Amino acid sequence: MRANQIPTEEITREPAAFADRVTADGRFDRTAEPGRFRLVINRACPWAHRVVIVRRLMGLEEAVSLAVTDPRQEIIEGDPHWVFTEETGSPGDRDPVLGIHALREAYLARDPGYTGGVSVPGLVDTADGHLVSNDYDRLSLDMATEWGGLTRDGAPDLYPAALRDEIESLGREIYRDLNNGVYRAGFAPDQKRYDRAVAGVFRRLDALEERLATRRYLVGDAVTIADIRLFTTLVRFDAVYHGHFKCNVRKLAEYPALWAYARDLFQTPGFGDTTHFDHIRVHYYYVHTAINPTRVVAVGPDPRLWLTAHGREELGGAPFGAGTAPGPVPEDERVPAPA
Template sequence: MAGDGGGAFERDRSYLTTRITADGRDGRPVEPGRYRLVIARACPWANRAAIVRRLMGLEDVLSMGIAGPVHDERSWSFHLDPGGRDPVLGIERLQEAYFRRDPGYPHGITVPALVDVPTGEVVTNDFERITLDLGSQWTAHQRDGAPELYPEKWRDEIDEIARQVYEDVNDGVYKCGFARGQAAYDSAYRKLWERLDRLEERLTGQRYLVGDTITEADVRLFPTLARFDAVYHGHFKCNRQKLTELPALWGYARDLFQTPGFGDTIDFEQIKQHYYVVHHDINPTGIVPRGPATGGWLSPHGREALGGRPFGDGTPPGPPPPSERVPSPA
């Protein structure tokens, strides 16, 4: 994370871009059991990868390590695992896997990260590419009925919507929360709400962002919406309205939450613990709020009336493995 001279937040997007592909063009071929996807339930960028892994049914060929919600300046850690170590990689901190790849790694230790289990090295932390490749490069190992999240005929529109959502919403909430000047905050706040108003209008008349099925665009918007009332509204000062006060976006978010593969990746307590405890400069007391109540995520949304088929010609994924289950909203 960094800021410019005017107090605006700028994300460091210097990622390890080695790809894991079916043909192994980067020296990292797709192989069942070879790689481990490391996420944190708290992180919206990692949430995308967890969702796509579920939708594609890759649980048996791509294991998943889950870093805990609290970390220090060194890195995400596996403090929820027995002995404080990832049971497959044998490390206490994700930083160790980055340093095995590059002992002088100069950038942020981020999730999601795909780690090569035999060497213990991070292969990639390029979060945008990871989800696209899970959908396109791992097809030989995907479940029967896996949906197509990036269909050729919709790619230009998906890319454009995803770009807008990233700039103004996914990263926009961070630009509000980490602004170090009033003008920078005001600019980010304005762009966030202009974009959310446009999305509200768009989703009033259609069930999903692009076409009539779930696509990569929905995977990218959902994690931010899932965290909006719990952390972004108050903690990041994105407080014009709550998500629950935006009829179309709230209905859309609940529709996705209740779709297998989406809500079953969300742990609201870990989300709150991360943001309110780790961001000492924003919340120096470290007090984690008790609210908001989350039971409303399971309330009827009525979005079926707009038509559409969540998985297109595919089918829903089965339940998550017992070790990956999250608490139900209450």
């Protein structure tokens, strides 16, 4: 569905168009090599944000370069597209490494006959300019588990083998009701389907509030992929999903445990330092003209609230388990701090 179209049916999320896997041993499709791949993202997108967090926690910034598109998509041949602009640091409106203006050019380099949608994140092979994968979940998992010697010393175990069944079981519920549920509410074509989607969103938030009242992290005693998957929705909730997508039964800030949990993660290296609230607000309110035709961008809520004390340390656990925190954010990847 185009962002400027009034929805006529319930939104569905298409499977990844390209899903080559990149691993240290190359046993699937491609081999992880330093400098070979470039990750194209937009900081507004929660699905891309997942991969950015994993990349940072695993210390893959030097191995995989980062390209950030403009939060305002450009209409090309009738469809909205992720593009590079001088406003967001791309000289001549082209990515300085890939030489492209729109991410779709990497899709077409891979398959000249491709006519499907274009989404971020997109992992691009710098050797030939071909899109390797837009499978956000597989990219996250492989960067967390399959990039071997390219990860930093002290990188955490984000996908512990003993916890994977629980991570995936919980992840399916959160995806259905919350990660994708906010979109089904925001783009609902009628009252009945909106009511059903919103009920699922808050049923899941209520369950998570209960779960997180007595434990610091979703699964186990340290940050895992489960927390990353949840965080990228929570950090956008009050800023855009509550008002823009009409998920307004309660704000995240009205859930004591969930709000403290989200602040705990935000203040953990890799989470808040990869969150760009301006890009989030501008993208959602500007691009989705079907539900915000004036393109007026909301100014709140105050992002400084994310830096207030959360008290979650009392529940025990450690964010990186036996690992260590990542180093400083590379200078050219820094986002504005809440102010």
